[in-house]
Amino acid sequence: MAFVILNFALSVFFIWFSFYTNYVHRTKGIYSDRIVSDIVLATILSLLLTAAINLPLSEGVFLLVAKLLFFTEAVFLTNISFYFILRKVKRGISLIIVMMILLFVFALYIVFMKFQLIVISPDAGIKIVSQYIFRGDMGNIFTWTWLTVFIVLYRFVLPGACVLIMLLLNEYRSTRLERYLGYLELFSVLFMWAMLIFLNFLSQDIAGFYLFYPLAYEFLLLMLLRSESVRAMPSASDALVYMLRLLFAYIIPSVFLVAVFTLLFPIVGGRSMLFYTILVVGTTLSLVFIWGMSKYLTTTRRLRPTDYEAAFGTDLASIDYSGEMDEIIMSVYNMFTRNVQCSSMSVFVNSGEEYLENAFSSATRDIPVRADNPAFDALLNAGRNVIALSEIDARSDIAEAREELAALFADTHSDALILLSEGHNLLGCITLGLKTSGEHYTAYDISILTRLYSYFFVFGYYMRNISNREIIGTVNREIRMSSQIIASIQEDVDAVKNPKADVGYIMKSAHNIGGEFIDLIRINDRTHLFVIGSLSGQGIAASMNMVILKSVIRTFLDETHDFKMLVQRVNLFIRENLPKGSIFNGTFALVDFSADVMYYINCGIPAIFVYTQSYNNIIEIQGRGHVLGFVRDIAPYISVRQIKLTKGDIVLSCTNGVLTSRSLRGDVFGKERVQQVMLSNLTFPASRMAQFVYDNLVKFMSKEIEADVSALVIKYV
Numbered sequence: 001m002a003f004v005i006l007n008f009a010l011s012v013f014f015i016w017f018s019f020y021t022n023y024v025h026r027t028k029g030i031y032s033d034r035i036v037s038d039i040v041l042a043t044i045l046s047l048l049l050t051a052a053i054n055l056p057l058s059e060g061v062f063l064l065v066a067k068l069l070f071f072t073e074a075v076f077l078t079n080i081s082f083y084f085i086l087r088k089v090k091r092g093i094s095l096i097i098v099m100m101i102l103l104f105v106f107a108l109y110i111v112f113m114k115f116q117l118i119v120i121s122p123d124a125g126i127k128i129v130s131q132y133i134f135r136g137d138m139g140n141i142f143t144w145t146w147l148t149v150f151i152v153l154y155r156f157v158l159p160g161a162c163v164l165i166m167l168l169l170n171e172y173r174s175t176r177l178e179r180y181l182g183y184l185e186l187f188s189v190l191f192m193w194a195m196l197i198f199l200n201f202l203s204q205d206i207a208g209f210y211l212f213y214p215l216a217y218e219f220l221l222l223m224l225l226r227s228e229s230v231r232a233m234p235s236a237s238d239a240l241v242y243m244l245r246l247l248f249a250y251i252i253p254s255v256f257l258v259a260v261f262t263l264l265f266p267i268v269g270g271r272s273m274l275f276y277t278i279l280v281v282g283t284t285l286s287l288v289f290i291w292g293m294s295k296y297l298t299t300t301r302r303l304r305p306t307d308y309e310a311a312f313g314t315d316l317a318s319i320d321y322s323g324e325m326d327e328i329i330m331s332v333y334n335m336f337t338r339n340v341q342c343s344s345m346s347v348f349v350n351s352g353e354e355y356l357e358n359a360f361s362s363a364t365r366d367i368p369v370r371a372d373n374p375a376f377d378a379l380l381n382a383g384r385n386v387i388a389l390s391e392i393d394a395r396s397d398i399a400e401a402r403e404e405l406a407a408l409f410a411d412t413h414s415d416a417l418i419l420l421s422e423g424h425n426l427l428g429c430i431t432l433g434l435k436t437s438g439e440h441y442t443a444y445d446i447s448i449l450t451r452l453y454s455y456f457f458v459f460g461y462y463m464r465n466i467s468n469r470e471i472i473g474t475v476n477r478e479i480r481m482s483s484q485i486i487a488s489i490q491e492d493v494d495a496v497k498n499p500k501a502d503v504g505y506i507m508k509s510a511h512n513i514g515g516e517f518i519d520l521i522r523i524n525d526r527t528h529l530f531v532i533g534s535l536s537g538q539g540i541a542a543s544m545n546m547v548i549l550k551s552v553i554r555t556f557l558d559e560t561h562d563f564k565m566l567v568q569r570v571n572l573f574i575r576e577n578l579p580k581g582s583i584f585n586g587t588f589a590l591v592d593f594s595a596d597v598m599y600y601i602n603c604g605i606p607a608i609f610v611y612t613q614s615y616n617n618i619i620e621i622q623g624r625g626h627v628l629g630f631v632r633d634i635a636p637y638i639s640v641r642q643i644k645l646t647k648g649d650i651v652l653s654c655t656n657g658v659l660t661s662r663s664l665r666g667d668v669f670g671k672e673r674v675q676q677v678m679l680s681n682l683t684f685p686a687s688r689m690a691q692f693v694y695d696n697l698v699k700f701m702s703k704e705i706e707a708d709v710s711a712l713v714i715k716y717v
Contacts, residue, residue: 004053004122007211011050014043014218021225031228034083039221041076046214048072052120053211066118067111070128074107074154076217081158083224084166084185107154114146125207155196159189181227188223192216248293253286309448312339316455321462329360332459336432340445344433346412349463350426359463363433367412371426375404379417380424385456386449388416388441416441418449420460427460489547494522498593502715504687505532506694507708514708515542516655517586519550521557526594529557532712533586533605534655535578542708545578563590564640567601567628574629583629587622587653591645591714598651598714599642603628606656607671611678613648618675622653650689651714652678657707658693664702673700686713 018039025031048069051057057065078100086096110130117129130147163186170182195216203210260282315335321328329347336345344363348356356369378401379387387395389409392402409415414431421427434440449456496503507516515535522528531553535545552573553566560566567588574582585604592599600608602625611618626637645651654674661669677696681689690713697709 007050007053010212010214010218011043011046014039014046014214017218017221018043031225032087034079034086035221035224035228038076038079038083038224041072041079042214042217042221045069045072045076045217049120049211049214053122063118066120067115070115070118070150071107071111074111074150075104077154077158078103078107080220080224081162084159084162085169088166088169103154103158107150110146110150120211122208122211125203125210126213127207156193159192163189184227185224188220188227191223192220195219248289253290257282257286308339309451312448313452313455315339316452316459319455319459321458328462333360333362337436340432340449341435342416342432343436344413346414346431347428347463348431349428349460356428359428363413369408369412369429373404373408375401375408376419376426376429377401378404379419380421380426385419385421385453386417386446387419388446389414390440391443391446416446416449418453418456420457420464422457422461427457427464430456430460489550493518493520494528496520496522496528498526498528500593500596500716501528501591502686502717503530503713504685504690504715505710505712506690507710508694508705509543509708510657510705515546516657516708516710517546517549517584518710518712519553521554523557523590526592528591528593530589530591530712530714531586532589532653532655532710533584533603534657534708534710536581536583541579545582548578549574549584563588563599564601564635564638567603567638568633568635571603571628571634572632575632578629583627585625585627585656587625589651589653589714596645596716597642598645599640601625601638601640603638605653606659607654607674609652609671609675609678610643611650611652611682612646614646618678620671645716647716649716650678650682650686652689652693652711654693654711655709657705657709658697658711661697661701661705661707661709663700667700669697669700686715689713689715 021031021036021039025033025036048065052062052065052069082096082100086093089096114131115128116131117127119127128147130145130150133144133146133149134142167182167186170179193216196213199209199213199216260278312335315338316332319328319331332347333345336342345360346358346363346367347360348369349359350371351357354371356371358367358369361367375398378398379385382395382397384395384398387398387405389406392398392405392409398405405417409417412431413433415434416432418430418432419426420429432441503520505518507518509516515537517531517533517535519531520528521531535542535549537545549570553570556566556569556573560569570584574584583604585606587600587602587605587608589598589600591597600621602608602622604625604627605622607620608622609618610621621641621643623641626634628634631637652674658674659668659670663669673696674693677693678689681692684692690711693711694709698705
């Protein structure tokens with residue numbers, strides 16, 4: 001009987017919960033349509049369960065109601081699962097809808113075609129008999145039934161997968177608040193799983209406990225509603241209060257009720273008046289305890305000391321304005337949440353435009369605030385830089401702007417305003433949301449903020465006079481993206497797959513990206529073109545020129561089959577199309593693996609070393625070279641040379657940055673050290689040999705490299 005009464009009470013709660021959230025959604029627009037529809041589905045699920053338990057239904061009608069119950073559960077869980085994703089994605093909505101429909105159809109198939117027998121009663125709990133997925137020998141190995149598939153898929157796999165996808169989306173394109181809400185939603189799913197497992201454990205001894213499994217969905221929905229109502233990151237004290245409320249308002253009363261039930265049930269029996277009386281009294285005491293503890297933890301000031309002026313002032317005085325702007329703003333925000341206990345904070349800066357620029361907001365909304373708002377003039381004329389919403393009706397000096405101030409507080413969803421000004425020159429303002437306890441700012445809070453105004457003025461002056469935050473952020477983001485794109489283009493080479501050669505190289509820039517240039521271009525199975533060199537300049541400008549030149553060389557190769565003519569066209573392109581003064585010093589090498597010959601043109605590369613195994617010696621073959629881009633017609637100054645390669649020969653070419661780098665004592669790295677690295681590492685692969693050149697250079701300099709360096713190694717095997 002107790003299970004019947006409690007289940008009926010649960011259904012009543014779901015009905016009230018559904019009407020309440022729908023009313024709040026229609027009147028205040030707080031909750032989303034999706035969560036409201038999911039609450040309606042959960043209510044239908046609970047009502048179907050109550051009907052199956054209490055109504056005297058015929059066998060056929062009961063089976064239909066029971067199957068509708070589990071189909072509704074599958075629809076509810078599918079909607080809840082994709083709720084996590086649909087809040088994040090803006091594309092592919094039609095694909096998600098198709099997937100949801102397929103899951104609905106699959107649930108319909110399992111419930112109405114594979115569930116053979118369903119028992120729902122206070123004594124037996126919930127029992128379902130379904131067909132095995134596999135028959136015969138396969139059935140002996142894989143013993144899963146369709147019920148197992150239903151439970152694993154809809155209760156565990158689907159919600160878990162969708163939550164993980166939501167968390168991944170949050171990591172790439174979400175605010176700190178949205179990531180926090182994502183973790184809150186993950187916790188709600190984990191809590192739902194824990195309750196389902198716990199109820200299943202209890203039902204092993206008392207089967208009727210499993211009739212309360214909609215409780216898991218109730219707590220899931222409550223937590224999701226909580227995540228939709230959060231507008232700011234909680235502070236440390238907020239988290240402590242939340243944990244204490246969870247402990248004293250939920251966990252302890254629940255444990256108490258379970259203990260009363262399990263201890264008294266065997267003693268007084270489940271159908272005696274004494275048992276029901278004790279159960280009602282225990283439930284009432286638990287509800288009174290929950291109400292009292294919730295009220296105390298919400299309103300107590302012990303966890304939020306009111307005398308915070310000294311600590312707040314110390315925090316504000318410790319701000320280091322030489323750091324990054326984002327770090328400074330976040331530190332100020334953390335100071336406000338830690339000391340003032342504001343639920344949200346926004347910073348607006350006057351950049352001379354019609355609207356104040358929203359430089360920071362802990363909430364997700366973007367609110368336009370006019371710079372010529374009459375409320376600002378009224379406050380400045382009255383000499384009021386700090387004001388709370390609760391004060392505007394009581395102060396006569398701002399009576400003329402009362403409506404504008406009320407509208408400003410309403411538009412910005414704030415409860416206190418700090419006006420940042422230099423005389424009558426508006427620098428900006430800081431708006432503070434309601435306190436996390438739900439209270440308004442008192443006269444004492446305003447007096448503290450007024451006494452600390454000098455710190456806020458310094459912060460406002462800093463925000464007004466630094467470079468535009470959006471431009472800085474955009475430029476930094478574009479530079480980071482450019483670096484990644486350019487680095488990927490640098491690594492996009494045609495690897496040498498000919499068994500006769502092992503090729504390795506290194507490209508290191510002194511400033512993350514630069515004009516160092518190595519390219520491997522496959523012409524056919526027996527011919528490969530190698531380009532190594534450096535474009536003048538450093539940083540992103542040189543790297544962009546490198547990307548252009550790399551593309552141009554490959555384009556010219558499709559049109560030009562004469563080796564020397566290719567270099568001439570590259571020279572002309574650098575001269576006429578790249579920024580004035582751009583030059584390229586390097587070398588072009590064409591290796592014919594069928595003839596074991598390397599043809600090369602020196603375009604200003606300082607060194608091309610060749611180790612010959614037959615003589616066990618290193619020679620220089622670079623000859624005289626001329627940089628590209630210096631003169632219009634390079635033909636008279638360049639020539640095609642060639643060298644025969646045999647097994648064991650090694651060709652190493654490096655740019656000027658390797659040879660001219662100096663140590664702390666002023667010594668030059670030079671050609672001799674490069675040759676020594678070659679002789680000391682003959683047995684290593686080409687890539688390791690190139691890396692050894694760089695490692696020895698760094699060790700020699702004992703500091704960060706100051707110039708871009710590159711080295712290309714071709715090892716004939």
